[in-house]
Amino acid sequence: MQTGILYGVGVGPGDPELMTLKACRLIRENEVIALPGKVPVDTVAYKIAVQAEPSLAEKTLIPIYFPMTMDLAEQQRCHEAGAATAEEYLKQGKNVIFLTLGDPTIYSTFSYIQHIVEDHGYTTALVSGITSFCAAAARVNRSLTEWNEPLHVIPARQNLDHSLNAPGTYVLMKSGSKMNQVKKLLAESGREVAMVENCGMPEEHVYYSTEEIPDDAGYYSLIIAKEKRS
């Protein structure tokens, strides 16, 4: 029997209307949907997708859980277990649609599962979603980059010792945990700063300068730091 395909499908940043037609169709046409969390219906990805594609509620929902841990061995165990869960269905010839926030190629936990499942000989595929940084820029109604400006996307786990002094725009992802240090860097950079917390979610909040940003900003905080226009 032919095995199924594991799809990593982006559901975008929060607003159900920012899901793609393809994401909705894949949910509609397949039976098995994987969600990143312990309880599928409690995941953010589920809550977004079910609003855009109500048939999701009738599907076989499987939880694939990744605890937030810095213990690499524990991470690896969880990724292996997640892959094994998906493979049970792939073996039966069923596709598995793994729904992931934002886009599946940008800091997605799906990547880890994908590597393992591919190593085991299964076929995988990716379906793009709207990234959090594009949505945040749209929310503050500003471009991220124009003309010859580079764009630098820096995740929270990256060392921020350098001083944001390359040309172009910086996007700082999920900086909540070290906001004090980040605010200092931003102030020194002289850049135009905007921050969106929980973009597209009911608890969304927007800040239009470094000074406005609270030291205890949430995990899902995204900062856009542009060069000042001369």
Added chain:
Amino acid sequence: MQTGILYGVGVGPGDPELMTLKACRLIRENEVIALPGKVPVDTVAYKIAVQAEPSLAEKTLIPIYFPMTMDLAEQQRCHEAGAATAEEYLKQGKNVIFLTLGDPTIYSTFSYIQHIVEDHGYTTALVSGITSFCAAAARVNRSLTEWNEPLHVIPARQNLDHSLNAPGTYVLMKSGSKMNQVKKLLAESGREVAMVENCGMPEEHVYYSTEEIPDDAGYYSLIIAKEKRS
């Protein structure tokens, strides 16, 4: 009378199924659609969007034309003329839905029109689209960034004198015009390279190494250069 709103709406990179539900709804619910080109029905944005949302064919289609010129005064004239075209409808209280390839915050010509129209006191809004680099990464079935890797997006107009030696992944946009120089840099960088030409279009082509990339690659070429996994 209340004036209309100018919307910059991303239609994604080529595949009509990568349009968002919101882009389709805005086309459906509004009468005036602006397309970037001399003849609206000949534009790439139109050809993508009409497949996802056939009602587009019945709309009032307005051309907003930007010639590819390096003459900044000529550019400015064209942007002013484009803004004036949109404002004729905004004044009448009609929204204008400007369809743009990819995402409207990433190297979009919409940004120029938006600045002018805002300076004239009108309201604008942005609706995210799938970026070409996310779609290209999905096409080659690889992540762009994982864990603590930064992402650097470098447009063709940016000077490429430096040697792609920052940590993380580089995306080189529209590098077609100086492919010789770019291939040399890529080879020296020792990075894992993939290139997608015309992603999501019928004439799409994928290359999986620097050596495979032809010197005369097309304008819509997107290169992903990742650090080699140890």
